[in-house]
Amino acid sequence: MKIAIIGTGGVGGYFGAKLAQAGYNVTFVARGAHLKAMQNKGLHIKSILGDFRLDTVQATDTITELDRPDVILIGVKSWQIREIREDISKILKKDSMIIPLQNGVFIAEELSEKINRGNILGGLCRIISEIESPGVIRHSGVTPIIIFGELNNAKTDRVFRVQELFRTAGIASEIAEDIEADLWKKFITICLSGLLVVSNSTYGELRELRGTRQLMIDLLTEIFLLSQKMGVHIEADFVDKTVAFVDTYPYDATSSLTRDVWDKKPSEIEYQNGTVVGLGEKYGIATPVNAFVYHCILPSELRARGQRYEAFIPNNVSIK
Known part of the structure; x- marks a missing residue:
């Protein structure tokens, strides 16, 4: 083979x-x-x-x-x-x-x-x-x-x-x-990467402070509610399970998106929080934490790609 x-x-x-x-x-x-x-x-x-x-x-x-x-x-x-x-x-x-x-x-x-x-x-x-x-x-x-x-x-x-x-x-x-549900479960979890960027933290730092831990929970909850609106079959206690899973990550761990943004490289922000924002607008689900994360990272993303905003066509415009 x-x-x-x-x-x-x-x-x-x-x-x-x-x-x-x-x-x-x-x-x-x-x-x-x-x-x-x-x-x-x-x-x-x-x-x-x-x-x-x-x-x-x-x-x-x-x-x-x-x-x-x-x-x-x-x-x-x-x-x-x-x-x-x-x-x-x-x-x-x-x-x-x-x-x-x-x-x-x-x-x-x-x-x-x-x-x-x-x-x-x-x-x-x-x-x-x-x-x-x-x-x-x-x-x-x-x-x-x-x-x-x-x-x-x-x-x-x-x-x-x-x-x-x-x-x-x-x-x-x-x-x-149910591969769609599994993809969404990974998607919900990985969207924490952008929150690591804007909080300038590792997973350990993010989860141990009361304020950033609550932001983490709110970000996950927004995407979970979006998935339910879209008919994705995910168990009701998924956010709690995800927080418990993140609590097992190595304290100093980060994600590839986080490192890419910190290193001033192009990132997957459009495929993560940017997608959440676009789908939230389409399905009428408020995503304020994800929107904050996305729009905070967007200027550095444009610089990394050598693009100006008016010439930038985000991937989430093609969301079906």
Whole structure:
């Protein structure tokens, strides 16, 4: 089985390395110094579950060089999906399976605008990880897991084959009973990333102060109420469960969006709090905390992208 990892950051690098360690034919797509380090020295995983090193890996910076992979895990940022989906369409076999692991609830829809929907599964993951240095991935929190499934929740032979693939690589996985609900649960949780930015805090700092803890709860509650308005099936006590889960994060942990904004890089803000604001306006749900977070980050986002507001077309204008 040929596997492609498109985007070898904290997510793609970790899961792809586990698959390669298990002996699967894995090709990584990366760029810059990270790619060069992988090509010259392999890939090193530092993990709370145990470190390991791959002395040699197959790696490229060109998606169209990939040779008809059977399974594609996409680990790029959400806003990069539109940039790469046409190239992905050129390397697919009829039965290739794409599992996007981005944050956001409309990734499959964006992919399907250029790719046959039959090639796409719904997917998400839970892990706190990042590129520590070129060629080195650091997994610092949360037991890694991939949750995936058919977009219509059917239990097909291929999803069981993929689950077996993950099992033999030592990757925890679940076949979703309701992939839309699971995507929304991840979405609600990850939208705390923007609150970390504006509060200039880690998850530990955010949760331990009464005021920021209440903001955290209010932000989560707004998105939960929005999901209910949209008919997403999420249990009534989900916000309480999420707060309890965040309480288990490493004290100094942050998120990729948080680090991107702090590092003055383009971020996924449109796919997180920006999407909440757009959907809230569409469905008549007030989202004041998410709106505050989004609009506070927007000026730095525009600077990172070299854009002026009047020329900026936010992704959430395409919300269905």
